[in-house]
Amino acid sequence: MAEIITDIISKYNYWAFLILLLMGLHAMISKNNLVKKVLGMSIFQSAIILFYVSIGEKKGATIPILAHGHGTEQVHQTAAQMVAGFVNPLPHVLMLTAIVVGVSTLGVALALIQKIYRVHGTIEEDEILENIKE
Amino acid sequence: MKLVSLVVTLLLGALLLMATADFPDWGDPQSPASLHVSDYYIENSMEQTSVPNFVTSILADYRGYDTMFETTVIFCAGLTVLTLLRRNHRRQKKVVMSRPKRENQDLILTSAARMIAPMMQIFALYVVAHGHHSPGGGFQGGVILGASFILLALAYDLRTILDRLKERRALIMCGIGVAIYAGIGAGCLLLGGNFLDYGVWGKVLGVSPVEARSHGMLGVEIGVAITVMYIMFSLYADLSSGGEMDEGL
Amino acid sequence: MITDQLPILILAVPLLTSFAITIFARKSPILAFSLLLAAIGTSFACSVGVLRQLLETGATIHYHVGNWQPPYGIELVIDHLNAMVLVIVSGAALLTAVYSRHTVPAEVPDRFPGEKIPERATNYYTLYALLITGLLGIVATGDAFNLYVLLEISALSSYALLSLGRGRAYFATFKYLIMGTIGACFYLLGVGYLYIKTGSLNMADLKGLLASSILLDSQTVKIAFILIIVGIWIKMAFFPLHGWLPNAYTFASDTTSCLVAPLMTKVSVYMMIRLMFSVFSVHYIFEVLGFQDMVVWLAAAAILFGSVSALGQTNMKRMLTYIIVAEVGYMVGGTWLGNSNGLTGATYHILSDAMMTLCLFMAVGAVIYKTGDSSRESMRGIFRKMPVTAVVFLIGAFAMIGIPPTCGFFSKWYLVSGALEAGHWGFAAALLISSLINAIIFFRIIEIGYFPDFDAPAAASGDHGHGAAVMAEVPLTMLLPMVLTALSLIAIGVYSNEIITGLVSRTIPAGLL
Numbered sequence: 001m002a003e004i005i006t007d008i009i010s011k012y013n014y015w016a017f018l019i020l021l022l023m024g025l026h027a028m029i030s031k032n033n034l035v036k037k038v039l040g041m042s043i044f045q046s047a048i049i050l051f052y053v054s055i056g057e058k059k060g061a062t063i064p065i066l067a068h069g070h071g072t073e074q075v076h077q078t079a080a081q082m083v084a085g086f087v088n089p090l091p092h093v094l095m096l097t098a099i100v101v102g103v104s105t106l107g108v109a110l111a112l113i114q115k116i117y118r119v120h121g122t123i124e125e126d127e128i129l130e131n132i133k134e
Numbered sequence: 135m136k137l138v139s140l141v142v143t144l145l146l147g148a149l150l151l152m153a154t155a156d157f158p159d160w161g162d163p164q165s166p167a168s169l170h171v172s173d174y175y176i177e178n179s180m181e182q183t184s185v186p187n188f189v190t191s192i193l194a195d196y197r198g199y200d201t202m203f204e205t206t207v208i209f210c211a212g213l214t215v216l217t218l219l220r221r222n223h224r225r226q227k228k229v230v231m232s233r234p235k236r237e238n239q240d241l242i243l244t245s246a247a248r249m250i251a252p253m254m255q256i257f258a259l260y261v262v263a264h265g266h267h268s269p270g271g272g273f274q275g276g277v278i279l280g281a282s283f284i285l286l287a288l289a290y291d292l293r294t295i296l297d298r299l300k301e302r303r304a305l306i307m308c309g310i311g312v313a314i315y316a317g318i319g320a321g322c323l324l325l326g327g328n329f330l331d332y333g334v335w336g337k338v339l340g341v342s343p344v345e346a347r348s349h350g351m352l353g354v355e356i357g358v359a360i361t362v363m364y365i366m367f368s369l370y371a372d373l374s375s376g377g378e379m380d381e382g383l
Numbered sequence: 384m385i386t387d388q389l390p391i392l393i394l395a396v397p398l399l400t401s402f403a404i405t406i407f408a409r410k411s412p413i414l415a416f417s418l419l420l421a422a423i424g425t426s427f428a429c430s431v432g433v434l435r436q437l438l439e440t441g442a443t444i445h446y447h448v449g450n451w452q453p454p455y456g457i458e459l460v461i462d463h464l465n466a467m468v469l470v471i472v473s474g475a476a477l478l479t480a481v482y483s484r485h486t487v488p489a490e491v492p493d494r495f496p497g498e499k500i501p502e503r504a505t506n507y508y509t510l511y512a513l514l515i516t517g518l519l520g521i522v523a524t525g526d527a528f529n530l531y532v533l534l535e536i537s538a539l540s541s542y543a544l545l546s547l548g549r550g551r552a553y554f555a556t557f558k559y560l561i562m563g564t565i566g567a568c569f570y571l572l573g574v575g576y577l578y579i580k581t582g583s584l585n586m587a588d589l590k591g592l593l594a595s596s597i598l599l600d601s602q603t604v605k606i607a608f609i610l611i612i613v614g615i616w617i618k619m620a621f622f623p624l625h626g627w628l629p630n631a632y633t634f635a636s637d638t639t640s641c642l643v644a645p646l647m648t649k650v651s652v653y654m655m656i657r658l659m660f661s662v663f664s665v666h667y668i669f670e671v672l673g674f675q676d677m678v679v680w681l682a683a684a685a686i687l688f689g690s691v692s693a694l695g696q697t698n699m700k701r702m703l704t705y706i707i708v709a710e711v712g713y714m715v716g717g718t719w720l721g722n723s724n725g726l727t728g729a730t731y732h733i734l735s736d737a738m739m740t741l742c743l744f745m746a747v748g749a750v751i752y753k754t755g756d757s758s759r760e761s762m763r764g765i766f767r768k769m770p771v772t773a774v775v776f777l778i779g780a781f782a783m784i785g786i787p788p789t790c791g792f793f794s795k796w797y798l799v800s801g802a803l804e805a806g807h808w809g810f811a812a813a814l815l816i817s818s819l820i821n822a823i824i825f826f827r828i829i830e831i832g833y834f835p836d837f838d839a840p841a842a843a844s845g846d847h848g849h850g851a852a853v854m855a856e857v858p859l860t861m862l863l864p865m866v867l868t869a870l871s872l873i874a875i876g877v878y879s880n881e882i883i884t885g886l887v888s889r890t891i892p893a894g895l896l
Contacts, residue, residue, distance in 0.1 A: 103211075218547075
């Protein structure tokens with residue numbers, strides 16, 4: 001029992017992203033207002049981005065840039081020291097892509113909402129469905 | 135509907151929670167994610183690409199294919215919003231000619247924006263150019279450039295900025311930006327290497343393949359910055375005016 | 384050597400052309416159309432070239448983008464399954480592009496009275512090229528994260544294309560956007576879970592790493608698999624996650640339906656097969672996880688639901704979208720049966736269903752182009768008014784029902800024998816029932832097409848001779864692709880043995896009985 005609790009507490013970062021993810025998903029599915037759905041989508045994607053970035057973290061490591069890369073004072077390190085001293089760069093790269101994709105989808109969703117408003121006169125889903133049935 | 139959604143969400147939550155039991159601890163330097171492929175990038179980025187910023191070297195070189203498509207995603211989004219919203223009312227032409235500039239342009243806002251915007255743009259250009267040595271790169275610089283235009287559009291009004299930055303030209307420039315990226319890649323094909331293999335540009339530029347990679351990365355970052363800048367502004371212009379390009383926020 | 388660069392040319396040419404259309408062809412839709420046609424034609428030629436190369440040497444083609452060794456760089460991996468789907472995607476895109484010559488000016492610009500929408504046709508063609516690039520990229524790639532990026536390109540451009548439809552198209556596309564984003568994000572999350580356990584994103588590398596015994600027992604990998612598969616199911620509209628499909632495809636413009644309907648769901652099926660067998664393995668899915676029975680029952684439910692819903696529709700396009708839902712059920716069920724007959728049937732069905740759907744959507748699109756009416760009534764007397772279109776529709780209908788020698792018969796044959804082999808009577812029964820229901824649906828339409836007075840509403844008796852004598856066939860650019868597609872249905876059926884032994888059987892992974 002104590003093991004499970006320690007386990008849970010030591011991985012609190014994964015819990016944080018999980019809660020955000022569920023909030024975003026719930027908003028996307030259940031909210032009536034289209035803009036709230038889109039905000040939920042944004043939260044959902046942010047949660048996934050947080051998850052990926054937290055994969056790359058290493059205790060006591062610095063940002064993944066070689067300081068004085070082209071300078072004259074090169075600090076000589078062994079390969080293992082280097083790897084442990086820099087945060088994993090790959091998740092950062094992947095999430096750059098994911099953020100950009102998220103922003104693009106957000107833009108398209110907002111444009112669609114504007115068009116829906118022009119056609120149906122409302123952005124509440126139940127009113128739109130009534131409007132359509134007529 | 136809310137009940138169904140709650141049930142689905144909680145089920146998903148339980149499922150994902152079961153998975154976390156197996157995860158490595160946070161910050162563990164011996165986790166598989168940190169050891170399998172990333173150590174290669176950290177150890178070899180400087181000697182293979184002459185770029186000390188590992189994130190930029192992965193983004194623009196090792197996984198440059200991904201970044202090319204990412205830029206295409208932005209381009210596609212801007213094009214979509216334009217196609218969806220943009221429309222010309224027939225009566226708009228007369229309205230445009232006779233409308234005076236907005237009276238309530240605030241003096242403080244406009245003066246402050248006029249002073250800040252050039253600083254933002256210079257900083258953005260620094261971010262793009264120095265992306266190899268410090269945090270930065272094409273996307274980041276492009277967004278700051280776009281933000282400088284949006285700042286001006288907010289302080290003045292949309293029409294004033296659109297006089298200087300027509301949205302049709304914006305779309306063409308976006309296309310040119312991504313075409314620079316894909317063009318550099320296609321140029322590698324023509325020079326005999328694989329797609330996006332910047333090393334072969336060394337033959338044309340007269341530098342070693344490693345240096346050529348660094349220059350190739352700079353070239354694609356510039357292309358990305360151009361695209362992102364114009365798309366950011368074009369998205370703002372389309373969304374805030376509902377496609378009619380007369381009044382912003 | 385140009386032949387070494389063929390895999391990337393398949394993708395790079397439509398991509399560069401979409402930018403070229405944006406930059407150069409803003410004023411002239413004709414130039415845009417010609418550029419598009421040239422690009423997709425080149426892409427098709429390159430895919431055929433790659434397929435030929437593959438059949439000659441038999442070795443999987445690996446292309447390292449940027450000249451970096453995988454798993455450090457991204458690679459394109461082309462094996463028999465890929466090569467077949469590449470040819471299908473570029474071929475169907477080419478046919479639809481030719482078809483779109485007359486329909487795009489009619490459907491896309493100038494939809495609001497009193498307003499001129501600038502340059503809509505050019506934008507349409509750009510988005511078309513981007514969609515094709517995305518789909519081809521999904522098929523060709525060998526990297527799991529690259530797949531996500533390309534998935535998003537194809538999704539975004541499809542949202543754009545689908546929203547250029549009639550009034551209700553916007554809301555339908557919005558629902559599709561929400562569901563599609565959930566699907567893609569689930570996939571991304573699944574890939575993240577795989578990454579946290581293995582540290583790699585390359586598909587071949589993942590396969591090697593996941594085979595180790597520690598990872599076989601890991602909860603994370605199980606849940607990663609579930610997330611990835613559910614994400615892909617959302618994208619392919621597998622029952623019960625199909626809610627977005629009927630509305631989104633019905634309200635789109637007809638050319639867009641012809642482009643999107645045959646391709647997007649089939650590429651998602653390809654994604655599922657690729658991830659199931661080239662990243663995870665046969666042993667993992669069928670023995671360690673073991674929930675394939677449930678999936679096959681779900682597939683049977685999908686088939687029945689799709690077929691029964693199609694029965695009740697009067698709108699032609701809507702009926703066809705429900706048939707797509709049923710067809711997706713065929714393919715998912717065939718894959719998860721767990722034997723080689725089932726997977727052969729499913730893979731062959733990717734080819735045949737893409738062509739069948741394209742054929743039917745083109746025929747229906749041609750009828751709507753001429754009559755402006757998308758209900759079943761517009762098919763009245765079609766055999767006399769538009770004979771070529773009617774024959775094309777007939778062949779497509781036969782293929783859907785599963786009448787030999789069209790290709791539909793052979794894919795059903797393999798699926799049913801796979802189902803019986805695996806002891807899945809429910810799935811086999813669902814397949815046969817759906818054939819029966821398809822027969823009812825299509826023969827009803829063919830009846831009113833051939834006998835215009837059959838079952839006619841009483842008020843129409845006044846204008847008997849009115850529509851009968853008017854022979855108004857659609858333009859040649861629309862007829863030619865339709866006829867080619869219909870002929871291909873028969874050709875794929877007649878040569879099914881060669882295709883299956885020469886191509887499809889090479890795609891079955893070892894370890895499936």
